[in-house]
Amino acid sequence: xxxxxxxxxxxxxxxxxxxxxxxxxxxxxxxxxxxxxxxxxxxxxxxxxxxxxxxxxxxxxxxxxxxxxxxxxxxxxxxxxxxxxxxxxxxxxxxxxxxxxxxxxxxxxxxxxxxxxxxxxxxxxxxxxxxxxxxxxxxxxxxxxxxxxxxxxxxxxxxxxxxxxxxxxxxxxxxxxxxxxxxxxxxxxxxxxxxxxxxxxxxxxxxxxxxxxxxxxxxxxxxxxxxxxxxxxxxxxxxxxxxxxxxxxxxxxxxxxxxxxxxxxxxxxxxxxxxxxxxxxxxxxxxxxxxxxxxxxxxxxxxxxxx
Amino acid sequence: xxxxxxxxxxxxxxxxxxxxxxxxxxxxxxxxxxxxxxxxxxxxxxxxxxxxxxxxxxxxxxxxxxxxxxxxxxxxxxxxxxxxxxxxxxxxxxxxxxxxxxxxxxxxxxxxxxxxxxxxxxxxxxxxxxxxxxxxxxxxxxxxxxxxxxxxxxxxxxxxxxxxxxxxxxxxxxxxxxxxxxxxxxxxxxxxxxxxxxxxxxxxxxxxxxxxxxxxxxxxxxxxxxxxxxxxxxxxxxxxxxxxxxxxxxxxxxxxxxxxxxxxxxxxxxxxxxxxxxxxxxxxxxxxxxxxxxxxxxxxxxxxxxxxxxxxxxxxxxxxxxxxxxxxxxxxxxxxxxxxxxxxxxxxxxxxxxxxxxxxxxxxxxxxxxxxxxxxxxxxxxxxxxxxxxxxxxxxxxxxxxxxxxxxxxxxxxxxxxxxxxxxxxxxxxxxxxxxxxxxxxxxxxxxxxxxxxxxxxxxxxxxxxxxxxxxxxxxxxxxxxxxxxxxxxxxxxxxxxxxxxxxxxxxxxxxxxxxx
Numbered sequence: 001x002x003x004x005x006x007x008x009x010x011x012x013x014x015x016x017x018x019x020x021x022x023x024x025x026x027x028x029x030x031x032x033x034x035x036x037x038x039x040x041x042x043x044x045x046x047x048x049x050x051x052x053x054x055x056x057x058x059x060x061x062x063x064x065x066x067x068x069x070x071x072x073x074x075x076x077x078x079x080x081x082x083x084x085x086x087x088x089x090x091x092x093x094x095x096x097x098x099x100x101x102x103x104x105x106x107x108x109x110x111x112x113x114x115x116x117x118x119x120x121x122x123x124x125x126x127x128x129x130x131x132x133x134x135x136x137x138x139x140x141x142x143x144x145x146x147x148x149x150x151x152x153x154x155x156x157x158x159x160x161x162x163x164x165x166x167x168x169x170x171x172x173x174x175x176x177x178x179x180x181x182x183x184x185x186x187x188x189x190x191x192x193x194x195x196x197x198x199x200x201x202x203x204x205x206x207x208x209x210x211x212x213x214x215x216x217x218x219x220x221x222x223x224x225x226x227x228x229x230x231x232x233x234x235x236x237x238x239x240x241x242x243x244x245x246x247x248x249x250x251x252x253x254x255x256x257x258x259x260x261x262x263x264x265x266x267x268x269x270x271x272x273x274x275x276x277x278x279x280x281x282x283x284x285x286x287x288x289x290x291x292x293x294x295x296x297x298x299x300x301x302x303x304x305x306x307x
Numbered sequence: 308x309x310x311x312x313x314x315x316x317x318x319x320x321x322x323x324x325x326x327x328x329x330x331x332x333x334x335x336x337x338x339x340x341x342x343x344x345x346x347x348x349x350x351x352x353x354x355x356x357x358x359x360x361x362x363x364x365x366x367x368x369x370x371x372x373x374x375x376x377x378x379x380x381x382x383x384x385x386x387x388x389x390x391x392x393x394x395x396x397x398x399x400x401x402x403x404x405x406x407x408x409x410x411x412x413x414x415x416x417x418x419x420x421x422x423x424x425x426x427x428x429x430x431x432x433x434x435x436x437x438x439x440x441x442x443x444x445x446x447x448x449x450x451x452x453x454x455x456x457x458x459x460x461x462x463x464x465x466x467x468x469x470x471x472x473x474x475x476x477x478x479x480x481x482x483x484x485x486x487x488x489x490x491x492x493x494x495x496x497x498x499x500x501x502x503x504x505x506x507x508x509x510x511x512x513x514x515x516x517x518x519x520x521x522x523x524x525x526x527x528x529x530x531x532x533x534x535x536x537x538x539x540x541x542x543x544x545x546x547x548x549x550x551x552x553x554x555x556x557x558x559x560x561x562x563x564x565x566x567x568x569x570x571x572x573x574x575x576x577x578x579x580x581x582x583x584x585x586x587x588x589x590x591x592x593x594x595x596x597x598x599x600x601x602x603x604x605x606x607x608x609x610x611x612x613x614x615x616x617x618x619x620x621x622x623x624x625x626x627x628x629x630x631x632x633x634x635x636x637x638x639x640x641x642x643x644x645x646x647x648x649x650x651x652x653x654x655x656x657x658x659x660x661x662x663x664x665x666x667x668x669x670x671x672x673x674x675x676x677x678x679x680x681x682x683x684x685x686x687x688x689x690x691x692x693x694x695x696x697x698x699x700x701x702x703x704x705x706x707x708x709x710x711x712x713x714x715x716x717x718x719x720x721x722x723x724x725x726x727x728x729x730x731x732x733x734x735x736x737x738x739x740x741x742x743x744x745x746x747x748x749x750x751x752x753x754x755x756x757x758x759x760x761x762x763x764x765x766x767x768x769x770x771x772x773x774x775x776x777x778x779x780x781x782x783x784x785x786x787x788x789x790x791x792x793x794x795x796x797x798x799x800x801x802x803x804x805x806x807x808x809x810x811x812x813x814x815x816x817x818x819x820x821x822x823x824x
Contacts, residue, residue, distance in 0.1 A: 072685045074612040091678055092616060092685075161700055252677050252696045253684060263674050266563050268543045 037299040044295030047288035054285055058104035067095035069102040070253040078271040088273040091263055096277050099255035103278065106249075106256040107285060110171060110240035111233045117175025118182050118232075123225060125179070126186025127213050131194060141187070144180040152177055153242060160243055167250040170243040174236055185228055189221035196220075223300040230293035234286035241282055257282050339821035340533035341803060344545045344554035348512045348538050352498035353491055354479045355427060355434020361559045361794075364476060366536060368809075369517055369816045370411075371479035371500035373472035374402055374421065377810030381634055383467045387416060387480055387501060388455075397462035397764065402470075404453040408524045410482035411498075411505040418449030420483045425457070428477050434491075438477045439735065439742075440469035443761065463761040464769060473811070474732075503527050503816045504534060512538055529819040549797070556798035558814070561675055562619030565795045573801030578621050578793035579812050580632040585625075585736070586668070586683070586787040587708065587718040590747040594666060595716060599658035601784040606651035609686035610644055610789050617678050618792055625788040627777035628722070628736060632812075634766075635773035641781035644789055651690045663691030666716035669707035672698035676719055708745050718745045721792075733757065733776055737785045748785040 039045050057064070067085075073093035081088040087096040129140040147155070159173035193199060194217065202216050241258025243249035250256040257278040264275025345362035354371060358364075376386035385391075388402040408416040425447045428438040445460040459466065472478035482499035489497055498506055501524065504517035515536040537554060539545040546564045548554040550571055558579075560568065569576050588595040588604065595601050614622045626643040629636050655661055670676045677698055684694040697715050699707065707714035720743060722732050734757040735742050739749035756776045763769045780786075804822045809815040 072612075072682065074616065074682070077616050092612075092681055161703075251698055253681050263678070266542055266561060266674055269546065269567055270563060 034299060038295050041295065041298075043291045047291035047295065050284055050288040051292065054104050054281075054288075055108065057101045058108050061098075061101040061105060065095075065098035065101050067098045069094060069098040069255050078267060078274070080271070081273055087277045088271070090260070090274050091267060091271075094253075096260075096273060099260060100257070100277060100281055103255040103257045103260060104281070106167065106254075107237050107240065107282070109167070110174070110256075111236050111289075113168075113171040114175035114178055114236050114239075115229060115233065117172065118178030119225075119229065121176075122179040122182030123186050123218075126183040126188075127190050127218065129183065130187040130190025131209055131213055131217065133191075137187070140183070144183050147177070147180040148184070153239065156239055156243065160249075167254075167256070170240060170249040174239045174243075178232065178236070181232075182225070182229070186221065186225065189224055190217055193217045193220050227293060227297040227300060230296055231290060233289040233293070237282065237286055237289070339531050340535065341531060341555040341821055342535045342537050342553065344539045344548055344557040345536050346538075346540060346542065346545065346559055348540075349509075349515055349536070350511070351495040352506070353434060353486075353495040354477055354481050354498075355491070356495070357435040357475070357477060362536060362538075364811070365558065365813055366515060366517070367476045367479060368472075368502070368811060368813050369504040369534070370498050370502045370506060371476075371481065372502050373470065373479055374404075375467060375471040377468065377471045377473050379808070379810045381810065383471055386471070387421075388470075391467075393467075398459045400457040400459070400466065400470075401450070402455045402457070404455065405524060406453060408501050409522060410485065410501055411520060412482050412485040414482050414484035414499075416480070416501060417452050418455045421455045421480060422447045422449050423483045424480050425455075434477070438469075438475055440465060440475055440478065461762065462764070464764045465761050503529070507533065514538065525817060527817040529817060531819045531821050534819075552799075555802045556796070558794075558796040560795050560797065562617065562621055562795065565619055565621075565797070568797040571797075571799070573799050574797050575800040576795060576797045578795045579808060580630060581792055581794045581812070582632075582721065582723045582732070583625055583628055583630045583788050584679075584790050584792055585628065585720045585722060586789060587720045587736075587743060587745050588784075588786045589712055589716045589718070589745045590785075591712045591745075592716070594658075594660070594664040597658045598784055599654040600660070600664065601787070603651045603654040603658065603663075603690065604687065604692060605644065605784055605787045606647045606654060607687050607690045607692060608644070608683055608787060608789055609646045611646075612682050612686075613679050614790060616682065617675055618790070619795075621793040621795055622790045625790050627781055628733065628788050629773060629777050630791045633773075635770045637774050637777075640774065641778055644787070646686070648690055651692075655690065655692075663693070665693030665695060667695045667697045668717040668719060669697045669699050669704050669715035670719040671701050671704045680719065708743050710744065712745050712747065715745075718743075720786075733773065734760070737780060746786055748780075748783065750783070753779055753783075753785075 039048070061069075071094065073089070076085070076089050076093040078091060079085055079089040079093070085095050085097065087100065090096055090099065125140055125144070129137045150158075155177050156170075156173045159176055160170045163169035163172065190213075194212075199212060199216050202212050207216070240249055240256065241261065243258065249258060252259065260278035261275045261282070264271070264273075264278070267274050343365070345365070347360040347362040349360070349363050349366055350358060352367065352370065354367065358367075372386050374386060374388040375391070376384045378384050387405060387408060389405045391400060391402045393400050402421070404416060404418060404421065410416065414420075425441065425444065427433045429441045429444060431437045443459050443461050443463040443466065444457055446458045448456050448458075450456050457466075463469075468474065469478060480501065481494075485497070485499035486494045496509060496511075503520055503523045503525065505520045507516040507518040509515045515538075517534045517536075519532050537548070539548055539554070542561050542564055545554065545557060545560070546567050549557060549568055557568070565576065568574060586604070586608070588601050590596050590601075593600075595604075610624045614620060614624070623631070624644045626638075627641045631638075652661075655663055668680055670680055677696060680694065680696045684696065687694050697707075699714075703714065704718070708718045708720065720736075722736060734740065737743075737746050737748045737753065738757040739754050740757075741748070753776070756772065756779065760769070760772055760776070763772050802822055804820040807815045807818060
C-alpha cells in the first residue's frame, strides 16, 4: 500500500518551506532559487569559476596542451617561464603547463573515486546503524571506531602499501578511510531524524524500515551530507597529493600535481616554478572546493541564509 | 587583588629561572661543537644489525673500531689489534690485542670479548644473520687475555679487509659486557665501543649527538668536543639549514643543491666516489632471460643526460661493476657504456622481437631515483622498449631485489663498493649465491671464478682475476652497470679546520678539528 509523504524539510519554518519544492511544484524553480542563493555572494562565484576552469582544463587537456606531458626535452631542462613554455619546464625538460593540465585529471579523479566509495558505503552503513540500533549498531560502530582510531594518513598509506602503488589503489585507500567519518555523521543525523514527528508518524502508519529510511530520513539528511562531503573534497585532493609525493599514488612519468610538487622540491631555490605552479594549482582548487562547500552550507541552511 | 610588589618579584624570579635554564646552553656553545646534516635516520647502533646508510656508517665508525684498519691506499693497518701474523698455509691468523683499551662503559677490551664479537657475527641467529665475510672462519679462540687465534676452513684473501670492517660494519667490536647487561633491544640505543667519540644523546629521527671519548686509547689530534648529526630528510630544508649556519657540514647531498651550498661563505666542497649504479635485470623470466634483450637495453640507454641532469656532471659512464675507486679497476676493459641505437635494434631483431618489449623496474620512491628512470624511459622508447617505473616503498623494493623475483623485471641498485674487498660486491651481486636474487645469473664459469677469488693472495693475480670476472659479466650482460656516481660533500672551512676522509671514505674522527678550538 502506498504511504502518504508526511516529511517536511527539516528546519524549515512555514514561511521558508514555501521555497522548497513541495508536491506538484516544479523542481526547476527550486533549483534556480537555490543557485540564486548560492551565487549571491562573490566567493562561491569565484570558487565555481575556478573549478569550472580546472574541469575544462582536465577535459580538454589533449587538445589544449602545447606539448606532450611525458616526453622530456633534455636540452630544455629547468627553463624559466617563457613564451615557449608559459609555466616553464621541469627537471627533465617537460612542459609544466601541459603536465598541469593532464595532472588536473588526476586531481579530479582523486576527488570523485574516493567520494563515490565513501558515500556508497558510509551513508548506507550510517543509515542502517542509526535506524536499526541494537546489536547491528554496536557491530558497525565498533568496526568503524577501530578504523577511526588510526591516524587518517597512516591508514591510507598502509592500505595503499598493501594494495600496491597505483593511482586506483591510492584512491581506493582514500575512499575506504573516508567511510568511517561519513558513516558516523550519517548515523548521528539518522538518530536525530528518527525522533522527529514525521518519522514517528510514518511508523504509526506502518511504514517499513526501508521506506522510512529512503523516503523520510535520507531526503532530510542529504543537505548536511552534501555539505560535509564538499568540505572533504579538499582534504581528499591533498591526500592524493601526499600519496603521490610519497610515491604511492600515480606512477611516473604520468603527472599528478602532488608528484610534481615532490619533484620540484629539489629545485625550490634554483627553479621554483617546478613546484610552485602545481602547488598553486592544488591551493586554488582546494580553496575553491572549500569556499563552494561553505556556500552550499549557507544556501541550504535556512537559518544562515536569512542572516 | 593586583599586588604590584609581588608581581615584580615574581617577574624577577621567572627571569632568574630563565637565565639559569640558558646557562647550560651557553656552556655548550663554548665547547667545540659542530653540526652535520644527514638525510637518513640512524635506526640502530647494534652492530649485529646491517644498515647500509651513510649516516649509520659515519656514526658507527666514530663509536666503534675494528680489529684492523683500512688505510686510504687500501693497506691494512693496526687498530684494536696492535699486530697480527698469518701462518704459511694461511689457515691460522693470530691477533695481538692492545693493552689498556677500554670500552665506553668502562669494561676492558680482551680476547674473550673479541671472540664473542667474531662468533656473534658468524651466528645466523644473531642480529641480521651470519656475516658472509666470515664464511671461511672455522673457529676462534682466546689464547690468553690479549691474544686471539682465528682458524680458517680455507685460505681467504679477503679475511684481513673483513676484520678491518672494510665492507661491513658488523665487523666492528662491541662491548660484550654492555650488550649482555642491557640486552639487544636496549643496547641498540645505548652503544658502547672503543672509538674516539661516544654517544651523548639520541632522539631517533631528530638528532644524534656524539661527544669526545676522553679515555680514548689512541692518538687524536682533533679538538672537536661534540658532533651532532641532525636528521634533515628534505634536501631543500637541509640546504636552508646550511645556508643559515645551523648546519656546518653535509656529506651526502644531491647535485642540484651543490651550487647553492658552494655559494655559502667559507664553504669547501668535494666529492667521494661511491661505487656503481646498476640496472639489475631479472633473468628468472622473460624478457631478460634472453641475452639479446639485455644487450638491447644496454645499448639503448643514454647515460649522458642522467649524468648531466641528475648528477650535475659528478659521475662517469660505467665500464663494468668494478668502480674506479677499486684497486682492480681497469680503464681499458670492459668497454665503457656507450649508446648505439643500431646495435640495440640488431639485438632486438636477434632476440626475435623487433617490436621490442615492456618491462617494469622497481625503485624506491625517491625523486632523484625516479628522475634517473624517467630519463632512461625516454632513451629506451627510441627503440620501442617500454620501461614502466614501479615506485615502491623501501621494504617492497628490497623484497623485489632479494626475495620475490616476481615483483619486477628489473631493479634500481646502488652498490657502495668497498675499496679493498671486491668479493663483497662481485660475488654478492651476481653468481649462484648472490644476495641480490633478482639478477639470477648462475653459470658454472662465473661460479668457479667467484669461488677461486678468496684463494688468490698475490695482488697482480687478484687484479687479473677480478678483471676476468668483469669481462665475463660484460660478455654475458648480467645486468647494466651504467654509471659511477660521486657523492658531493660540503663543509664550512671557517668552522671545521683539519679534515680528511679515511680508508672507508668516512670522516677521520681522530683529526677532526674545529677552528679556534
